[in-house]
Amino acid sequence: MDTGFVTTPFGRRPMSLALMRGQLQAESVKTGRSVDKWKVFRNVCEARPLLGISDRTLAVLNALLSFYPESHLSGEASMVVFPSNRQLMVRAHGIAVTTLRRHLAALVDAGLVIRKDSANGKRFARRKTSGEVEDAYGFSLAPLLARSEELAAMAQKIEADRMALRRARERLTICRRDVRKLIDAALDEGVPGNWNDIEATYTRHLACLPRNPDASDLDGVRLKLEDLRSELVNLLTRFDNSKKTSASVVQNEPHIQNSDKDSLELESSPTVQEDALPPATEKVHSTGRQKIFPLALVLQACPQINDYVQGGPITGWRDLVTAAVTVRSMLGITPETYETACGSLGRENAAIVIACMLERATHINSPGGYLRDLARKGARGEFSLGPMLMALVRQNSRLRRGPEGTCMISAYRDCHQHGR
Template sequence: MNTGFVTTPFGRRPMSLALMKGQLQAESVKPDKTVDKWKVFRDVCEARPLLDISDRTLAVLNALLSFYPENHLSGEASMVVFPSNRQLVVRAHGIAVTTLRRHLAALVEAGLIIRKDSANGKRFARRKTSGELEDAYGFSLAPLLARSEELAAMAQRIEADRIALRRARERLTICRRDVRKLVDAAIEDGVPGNWDDIDAAYAHHLACLSRNPEASDLDGVRLKLEELRTAIVNLLTSFDNFKKTSASVVQNEPHIQNSDIDSLELESEPKVQVETRPITSATVQSNGSQKIFSLALILQACPQISDYAQGGSIRGWRDLVTAAVTVRSMLGITPETYQAACENLGPENAAVVIACMLERANHINSPGGYLRDLTRRGARGEFSLGPMLMALVRQNSPVARRA
């Protein structure tokens, strides 16, 4: 092995085994090996995080490469450049000399260049009488040629990590969007569930992310959100099946006879003709834009209505309508006002409105005027039961009650 290239630094700079290893590695390059110097420089720029060098250090390396006359680094030619500090400062965009020395030391420490110092530490070239370069002292670019494959592999790894990070962010963004919009859809359609707890879990998982997360961190949070999304989808699916089952049960129930409701009215009050139709697609359409919400959701939002049902519990829509007639009388709403609500909103939805008013009875000064206003808005298509029910669901949730 030829070890003639192994030299020690000039002055007070110490020698190390790492420097000697780098010199021997550069000396072992095959003469026929060549590489584009600017391709190697681009690889070094990509691999900068792994090499632990700054962008200013790359600017100094770029200046050094500009002093090499050929476009390709070759093992057959001398790869030593010998610019003065003044020339390097100019090509490195005017950085200070002390800063230049620091970045040159960083390039040597990273194993990208090698110092080839003369006896007095000056940088110069000695030429033959024919003008051919005989020897040169300065900075050798041989490590760039010797490590070209390694630097290319490092650059590819950085690029692969960048792609993985971008894809992880995309997948997490899609999952976040799915969870957020599914929760909003569930609340809008009145699906019963612990949506406050789900929101809290959603926020907690996202809060675990650091300011600059890695792809693995993003994937970990995404997996937790995917579990949350699966749970939400299961809730929505169960609710959809429950609605279908509830509609089927209500269709098979007998109609409420007028005499059942009339028997609960005061003798002095006129009879209110309220007939509950089976909840079918025709019923929903006849109620205009109003939806028929599930009985489970209504009882979750309005638990007090059960106290006015026969037997103290509501088992079907007939029980709800019967209890609503009792509450209507208790709130002081005239039969004519309630009859108008039944005609415009539908008897089922009118009963739901009464149940909601019972929950907010302490905040309603004129129940009759309040119901007439809702009836007029419902007739114009300006009133929806969904927000009213969901507000009461959130009010009666365990979290709200503790607060």
């Protein structure tokens, strides 16, 4: 090595244990060891956050390395470079002399170079008669050789942390996208749930992220969002299964259709007679506690239900019941609540109630609670569909004042007066 003892800095610059430790570490390098100087420099650039140096400091180190004539730092040669401040300023892209001194001090403090000061503080080399350098004073690059493995490990750690941060951001981004789109899908499908609270939970989790999060911060938020995503998937799965079950029940129910195309079509139900009403009068049927109103009257009072039938307008009771199942889902009414209403009111009357609720959807705060209340009243015999239907007929102003409309009104009045 080029020094065999610990040297102190020139002038008023103090000596420190860190400086002595760095010199002793540089002295411990084996003679035959060498390393590519630019590879070490790249490792220093990667490890810059751990070393606590700036990019301008790296520019000064790059200038110092450019004055070392060999491509490899080797313990067999002198690793002291002795450029003047003017030469360093030129190769460091013209930085000011005060800035140069500050960054040279930063390199020394970081343990990347060692000052080897002469008696008067000047930088120079004393050569032999043969022209070889006998002794040199300036900056020793020996710490770069001594710490080459440490610097390489630091660079690898920085790269690993960078990759971990990138992966954490990618996973969080995917999870955020999943939760956001699952919430949107649930709202579009009308899935029942407290979506205001779910939205607030989603926003609260994201608000926990600091301005410059690390991988652990991102992973912590991601785990919370993954739990929320699992809950959303379970909600959507249960909702989808309930829709399939409801659709299967409706599709598998047998129905009786008269050979007369103009007569009404009734689903087979324990509370509904299997004969159809004559189309000329469309009188109301009464079967015990339950009454089946003319389908034409129902459609006149609730025209919006036609929009929820595939393949055209409603032509029979089966179409109405099928459309009611779709509207039930849209209103956020659970299958259990709807089946309870079917048991209390009859499937046809429950479908009529759903059609009436669709007409007044903007005025009903809790469709499920509203239907449960009507089902309880129907089970006690305290609820009649007639006033609800006629109120909607008058509200929509679509009842024709011809013979057909008069017939429907009289049919309703006959049922209302004699059916109880």
